[in-house]
Amino acid sequence: MNEHISLNLHATAPLQAALYLDHHATTPVDPRVADVAIRMMVEEFGNANGVENTHGERAASAVAQAKDRLAQLLGAEPRDVYFTSGSTEAIQLAISHSIGIHRDQLRIAISRVEHKAVIDTALHAERLGMAAISWIDVDDKAQIDLSSLRSVLDGGIDLVCVMAANNEVGTIYPIAEIVRKASEYGADVLIDATQAIGRMPLDLEELGAAYVILSGHKVYGPKGVGALISPVFEYASIFGLQGAHHPTPNVSGIVAFGFACELMAREGEAESHRLAQLRDQLQERLKSLVPGLIVNGPQTERLPHNLHVSAPGAPNDVVLSRLRGKVSISTGSACNTGAQEPSHVLRAMRLPDPYIDSCLRIGLGRTTTAADVERAAVEIAEAINDVRSSFSGVLDV
Template sequence: MNSVSIFRPASQSLRNTSGIYLDHHSTTPVDQRVAEVVMRAMVEDFGNANSIDHTYGEAGRHLIERASFHVAQLVNCDDADVHFTSGSTEAIRLAIAHAVGVADGRPLRIGLSRVEHPAVLDTAARAERLGLARLIWIDVGTDAQLDMASLQEALKDGIDLLCIMAANNEVGTIYPLSEIFGLAEAGGALMLVDATQAAGRVPIDLAETPVEYLILSSHKIYGPKGVGALISSTYDASQVHGLAATHDATPNVPGIAGMGEACRLMAEEGLTDNRRTAEMRDTLQSMLIAKLPELVVNASQANRLPHSLHISIPGVPNDLVVQRLRGRVAVSTGAACMSGAQSASHVLQAMGLSQEIQNGALRIGLGRFTTQDDITLAAAEIEAAIIDVKSALKGSSDD
């Protein structure tokens, strides 16, 4: 089947009538090579993977097995440990519900950092409301890095399940998983790691750091939406608490096949692309600071995701800047899960940043298809938007 013509060439910039796309934390475009795998699974290898009485079903089952292999290769685990889900949110719910299900009957003591993704926070909070869990909070510093003293104190008091993300989805801070896992293991705690933003961008080796639950999402790594994975060697659907009831469903073969291909490409090309993206990110940061010396870079500049740039312009409301960039440059004021609700960022609050810094925060995420020309143009557009807002605010105050 000749379907290549309907897809964007892999080398082409993501620049169209909607502007330059720099919101890769929210979602990534589907890679052409992934899209072709998905298309074939939809129109050629369309068999139901649960119907293995004929070759059509066997073909679907084979696609799932191949995808499991590529997902496992990305994080160095056994294929059998890969459990596909509808996304990272479902995977998180299943992981926490499984931990509740295998507990000894008392409320599960869940330790979590104050900057975890809302999918983790909301599921843990629901378990607590139902009397199934007790939450233990771990503080972070101004760079969103864990307060290790707070972590050690929490582990000393007793934690059954420790939830720490591999990298923060808002400010990009990377967490020292190996060190944290060692502390959790010594303290007798299981560990859940949300690697949604980190997969393919931060080395994750489950042979060296065998956390009990690892969470992945396809659409953050140039795969299709609506598919993710819970990776666990201990997970058993029959032990999942009703907090997240499961049922046998027809597998999303096209989505799963696409996620497998996305993982294969991240494993093969991620290191090179990460270096390229980080260099462009640093260039964009330098260009903005040169024109806007008051700009503040949030979180650790030495320990962040390669595609991540989180900045603030004190005194310049971020929503007004984003409004002026609409149709020119796509950036965000915070996590996509909070879109539409102009609420404060729990991440920036936990970091203890001033209200002025929080109000001026912009999250910028580069990606595989971002070009140097995109960066040059985006820097000029962002600068112009900020200057425009500052001028409008000054004019309003002078009236």
């Protein structure tokens, strides 16, 4: 039976692999990074907390080297690097710590386009009576409204939460200016740099933010590892029981994350330049193939690998169903998958409903080629135009 199945499988003509253009949701692990992770699991498998033997010492040394690599990429101090299971845990630790070091209810300011991990954590703290939220408005490009920020700061704020770059429309934020304004009011700043590291300049020592959030699987590292970088963080000060006993470090994930950051330090600038050119080619090709295509977000200050478009008249869920097995893109943040609700980012930008209902997020990556861009443009355009034609026919009836 198994032999028969095997023969049938070999007899089937291989299908063309689907293009992966959803690098904002996650990135494939770079094979060089995977090699490091496997070596740490199979050969250097010591417990980094167990430094009474050579295996543990080598594991602890490898973790320390990973801290150095993150610090070098971001202009931080290695002692300020705390590894976590990902960005979400790092965000929760940072906000819990800020709650713990303030005597009164924490006053948090959050832009309306922050990642759900930040918003949901702050809302949970507010429901528990530990925090009070003030909202910072954005414009139609998802850029921070600085007058709204000033107004919020005037009301009294302890912690400002803002992204370095938006995970949906790619907007890059003036984080240095935001940190400077917040510090004038005595407020700390949490920077979610998950999408930004290696793709835009970041010098954390110069920036002066209290908390910076990172995740491995956005930079061709493994899932399940991230980091909080903070010069003010102490486990003993967080609101909760974390830190009572240090967990066993995820050595293989941490070391792989560190090496992924080293690769971004060496290759990120050239990669970003290449991807920005490919993104622009894809944008122009799609605009030529899809009548009335709208590009959302800013045209200049945006992530180099980001393209966010709308095609009014083509519901995005139907377009994605036509692209299944051909091109992998998304309608927005992976955290909203299955939510069946419009993007809070696009709502905050006050985009018209036809734009929101037809939005598509495209994220290019390290292995994306010019041929991939051409193929993706044709496939996406055909799907949009086909859906428009189908819906137009229904409406005509």
